[in-house]
Amino acid sequence: MEDITVTKNMNVQPCGSLVRKGQLLLPAFRQINATDLAILAIGNLATVPVFRKPHVSFLPTGTELIQPGETLSRGKNVDSNSLMAKAMIESFGAQVNLFPITADDPDDLNNILNIMLRDNDLVLINGGSSKGSEDYALRLLGKRGVLLFHWTQCGPGRPAALANIDGKPVIVVPGPPYGCLNVLHWLVRPIIASLMGLKKPFEYVVTARLTEEVDAPTGFKFLLGAQVSHDDDGELIVKLLNFKRAGQANCLATNGFVHTIPGKKWQIGDLIEVTLLRPIDD
Structure with missing residues (x-):
């Protein structure tokens, strides 16, 4: 055993080192x-x-909506957006006030809007932004405040709308789940970040190599599901899914997503940036 001489202040960090x-x-x-x-x-x-x-x-609207677990009958649709929106918005750093499903009734919607404006900094109305006969949300925004825009250059979810009512942002989020995801990410998330004093929201982004060619729509960005994995050499590769062909459930199950560049065709082997929704699990 080696003898060690202990001296004063040996292995002691000076003041200010921490x-x-x-x-x-x-x-x-x-x-x-x-x-x-x-x-x-x-x-x-x-x-x-x-x-x-x-x-x-977050207010889900639609006479056709039912809660998960209820009996699904003809003409009904399960409200999947409320759970997704609550989890995503909380991950953005905000507190969510989730309202129960509201039928397509303009008077009820107006009364609930008053409550949401009173108690919240940002109001999200899910559904009622398209061209249906009972899509009342958009009409209400134009009546109650200043409609800043309706229809966007980013799909799915292009019928999204933003209004200023009583000095607060009110967004109509389209009903289809993958469109809801898209609008929550590119529109709702930056507004929440701004309310929190953040210049830019943080994202988990990786660079991966494409496994197949991808054509992008012309005229607007488009959200694609992205499944990122490792190849035999350990390099990150990505397969992209279009919800119109793969289905919304399969796209929601991927571990990431990308936005296409309007009119740009991606080739096999191109490196693209993917925003991750969950860890890469091969």
Whole structure:
């Protein structure tokens, strides 16, 4: 056994080695995570001023909607968007106020809109933005406030609409699930980030190599499901799915998605960026 001479201050870090006086611990306008909490504690800060979580309401509309688990009969459709929207919006950092299914009735919708505007920073109405005879949400937006836009250059979910009512953003989110996902990501998420004081929402993005050719629609972006995996050499590869051919359930089950570039054709072997929804599990 080797003898070691112990000296004064041996293996003792000097004052200031952990954190220095005047050191910037965290920049402003940053979403605090687990390691940030440790940094603040190291600086002996018990409290810091923050933006409160935005309150976001989500209202599913449609006489045809039923809750998951109820008997599905002819002409009915299961409300799958509420659960997805709640989970996604909470992952964005907001607090969700989920409203029960509301039938297509303009008076009921107007009364519920008053409650949502009173108690929330952002209002989301699911359904009622297209061309159906009972699509009342869009008409209500134009009547109650300033309709900023209707129909977008990003699909699915192109009939999305945004209005300013009483100084608050109100969005009509289209009903089809994959369109709902798209609008939640490209439109709702940045608004929530802005309400939280963030310049840009954080995303998990990876670069993967395409396994097949992909044609993009002309004139607008289009959301495709993306299944990312590793090839035999450990390189990331991706297969893209169009919900019109693969189905919405299969696209929702993928571990990521991409937005096409209008009119651009991707070739086999092209490297593209994929936004991940969940870990890559081969």
